[in-house]
Amino acid sequence: MDLFEYQGKQYFSQFGIPVSPGGAADTVDEAVAVADKAGYPVVVKAQVKVGGRGKAGGIKLADNADEVRLHAGNILGMDIKGHIVHHLWIERSSDIKKEYYASFTLDRPNKTHLGMLSAEGGVEIEEVAARNPDAISMISIDPVRGLDLETARRWVVEANLDEVAREQAAVLLVQLYECYTKGDCDLAEINPLILTTEDKVHALDAKVTLDENASFRHPEWEAFRATETEDPREKMAKEKGLNYIGLDGTVGIIANGAGLAMSTLDVVNQVGGTAANFLDIGGGANADVMAAAMEVINSDPKVKAIFVNIFGGITRVDEVAKGVLEALSRVNISAPIVLRLDGTNAVEGRAILADHLNDRLITEPTMLDAARRAVGLANA
Amino acid sequence: MSIFVDENTKVIVQGLTGGQGRFHGLRNRDYGTKIVGGVTPGKGGTDVDGIPVFNSVKEAVEATGATASFVSVPPKFAAAAILEAAEGGITFIVCITEGIPAHDEAVTYNRLVEEFPGVRLLGPNCPGIISPGKCNIGITSGDIALAGGPVGIVSRSGTLTYQALHELSQQGIGQTTCVGIGGDPVPGTNFIDCLAAFEADPETKAVMMIGEIGGSEEERAAEWIKANMTKPVVSYIAGVTAPPGRKMGHAGAIISGSKGTAQAKMDALAEAGVHVCLNPTEAGEKMVEIVKGL
Numbered sequence: 001m002d003l004f005e006y007q008g009k010q011y012f013s014q015f016g017i018p019v020s021p022g023g024a025a026d027t028v029d030e031a032v033a034v035a036d037k038a039g040y041p042v043v044v045k046a047q048v049k050v051g052g053r054g055k056a057g058g059i060k061l062a063d064n065a066d067e068v069r070l071h072a073g074n075i076l077g078m079d080i081k082g083h084i085v086h087h088l089w090i091e092r093s094s095d096i097k098k099e100y101y102a103s104f105t106l107d108r109p110n111k112t113h114l115g116m117l118s119a120e121g122g123v124e125i126e127e128v129a130a131r132n133p134d135a136i137s138m139i140s141i142d143p144v145r146g147l148d149l150e151t152a153r154r155w156v157v158e159a160n161l162d163e164v165a166r167e168q169a170a171v172l173l174v175q176l177y178e179c180y181t182k183g184d185c186d187l188a189e190i191n192p193l194i195l196t197t198e199d200k201v202h203a204l205d206a207k208v209t210l211d212e213n214a215s216f217r218h219p220e221w222e223a224f225r226a227t228e229t230e231d232p233r234e235k236m237a238k239e240k241g242l243n244y245i246g247l248d249g250t251v252g253i254i255a256n257g258a259g260l261a262m263s264t265l266d267v268v269n270q271v272g273g274t275a276a277n278f279l280d281i282g283g284g285a286n287a288d289v290m291a292a293a294m295e296v297i298n299s300d301p302k303v304k305a306i307f308v309n310i311f312g313g314i315t316r317v318d319e320v321a322k323g324v325l326e327a328l329s330r331v332n333i334s335a336p337i338v339l340r341l342d343g344t345n346a347v348e349g350r351a352i353l354a355d356h357l358n359d360r361l362i363t364e365p366t367m368l369d370a371a372r373r374a375v376g377l378a379n380a
Numbered sequence: 381m382s383i384f385v386d387e388n389t390k391v392i393v394q395g396l397t398g399g400q401g402r403f404h405g406l407r408n409r410d411y412g413t414k415i416v417g418g419v420t421p422g423k424g425g426t427d428v429d430g431i432p433v434f435n436s437v438k439e440a441v442e443a444t445g446a447t448a449s450f451v452s453v454p455p456k457f458a459a460a461a462i463l464e465a466a467e468g469g470i471t472f473i474v475c476i477t478e479g480i481p482a483h484d485e486a487v488t489y490n491r492l493v494e495e496f497p498g499v500r501l502l503g504p505n506c507p508g509i510i511s512p513g514k515c516n517i518g519i520t521s522g523d524i525a526l527a528g529g530p531v532g533i534v535s536r537s538g539t540l541t542y543q544a545l546h547e548l549s550q551q552g553i554g555q556t557t558c559v560g561i562g563g564d565p566v567p568g569t570n571f572i573d574c575l576a577a578f579e580a581d582p583e584t585k586a587v588m589m590i591g592e593i594g595g596s597e598e599e600r601a602a603e604w605i606k607a608n609m610t611k612p613v614v615s616y617i618a619g620v621t622a623p624p625g626r627k628m629g630h631a632g633a634i635i636s637g638s639k640g641t642a643q644a645k646m647d648a649l650a651e652a653g654v655h656v657c658l659n660p661t662e663a664g665e666k667m668v669e670i671v672k673g674l
Binding site for chain 1: 455484507538
């Protein structure tokens with residue numbers, strides 16, 4: 001789950017990472033109230049989960065309440081690369097002397113954590129990385145040992161941070177690492193991390209991605225979840241515990257396992273069709289989950305045929321078959337269904353469906369046969 | 381021969397008294413796997429369909445001589461269960477648990493490497509391993525595998541592992557061992573570990589490798605194959621049509637930039653001399669052709 005900047009900054013604050021005084025606002029009046037409290041001049045920042053908002057006019061400086069009113073009014077409702085602005089973050093403007101970059105992510109090939117630090121941060125960081133990779137100092141951190149202050153002190157020297165910033169930056173990096181690990185982030189990034197004209201180091205932006213697998217130990221993430229805006233199909237699927245991604249085609253897809261679901265998309269494409277979605281019912285799905293999956297697919301008017309591709313492992317095919325029948329009894333499924341069922345309890349599953357097969361509920365022996373049948377029905 | 385597990389491997393199931401542990405543990409036993417015990421804290425002294433349950437891995441190992449463990453416990457407890465297995469003397473750990481936090485996986489992997497260098501972890505979030513006719517640990521349906529070799533299978537995706545087994549068995553082509561390494565961010569065993577084991581196994585004559593978008597494991601495997609592999613390899617990479625930038629289920633299956641795309645992986649593998657196929661069926665047919673020509 002990606003956080004908005006303001007949520008990321010709130011998260012950072014819990015770990016002691018310094019950010020500018022400010023607050024979130026959803027209306028012009030709220031924006032003025034927050035600005036009055038933070039003290040002028042302030043920066044009014046659009047909250048969208050996409051880069052390039054500054055260039056799009058989503059970040060404005062305001063010297064007084066009238067200017068806040070003007071900018072907040074313009075930015076709220078703005079469309080930035082398809083993301084509509086519903087929230088603002090207002091903070092006291094900082095006098096910037098230097099812009100740095102800092103982040104932590106998982107280094108998958110090395111199975112360690114990767115810390116990146118640069119004295120050349122700011123909006124052009126990706127260009128810096130491409131043009132002069134040496135300007136980014138990378139360290140590999142053993143997840144068992146973690147990052148200590150001594151290592152961080154050596155790192156800020158290595159990265160050529162200004163001398164006056166080094167101790168503050170080292171402390172902040174340890175805090176950011178704590179936020180990344182204890183806070184269960186997939187990514188914790190600050191760009192820019194600034195040195196102010198008063199020689200203070202703090203986070204001017206926050207990019208945080210949380211690892212949803214760790215939700216069980218973070219009840220506080222509920223508040224972040226409430227602001228997630230999604231495709232209505234995706235929202236409905238998530239409420240039912242399904243892994244769904246909406247696409248633009250006409251063949252609705254239900255599979256178990258991400259790999260098989262992706263492969264199903266590939267095969268549908270190869271035989272001349274287009275997938276309406278990616279839907280992985282996960283491992284061990286029962287009849288209820290399967291029925292919910294059918295309902296989600298059914299809510300998509302573009303779907304002309306449904307391809308259910310199940311290879312039972314931890315998922316039992318008999319449960320899937322029961323789910324299909326349950327869905328058919330609960331709702332009027334508008335598209336014909338083509339099933340391919342193999343694996344754990346496949347014989348039992350096929351037996352459950354045997355008496356119900358007709359030209360709207362079809363089984364095919366192989367994945368390729370089923371794909372051809374479903375695509376044929378969708379394109380008919 | 382088979383790799384990692386065979387007919388002599390003694391296995392305990394951590395979480396045998398839970399729903400999934402019981403269902404799959406008993407299926408593994410029915411397949412012929414030597415399931416010698418279960419572990420559930422507080423339930424020591426009881427049994428599951430005649431399989432004795434112990435309070436700790438250490439007790440189970442002492443009583444049964446088990447060397448392998450099948451970890452089937454909820455994500456919250458999985459990292460601790462894996463470490464308990466290593467501490468208890470288990471040397472081959474299969475963890476099927478889906479949804480373990482990435483940071484737990486990173487710490488667990490590195491603790492195993494540092495403190496228990498002789499221990500191999502398979503998974504987490506994997507279907508397990510099957511050496512057909514000998515040993516099946518995990519959630520793979522045993523009836524889709526065919527004993528006798530000569531093909532080794534290694535796969536990053538659970539259900540595609542079954543698909544690969546099915547494609548070969550249907551054509552009468554057997555398998556030495558089929559390993560599902562799982563698609564999580566920090567897998568205990570990777571493609572190269574399995575490719576090296578298959579290369580060293582005299583009964584394995586060819587290898588099928590199933591990958592998917594995201595990460596760079598397939599590219600690294602391609603480099604390894606180019607430098608070391610003498611046996612033919614057939615591969616299929618899932619996710620050619622996946623839209624970029626979207627997370628498709630596995631934490632692993634994310635595309636960022638051009639790196640990690642199915643096309644980049646297929647190009648790297650083709651460059652390494654691998655037979656790259658466009659869907660599981662085509663991969664099965666290609667393998668049949670190779671095996672017939674051996």
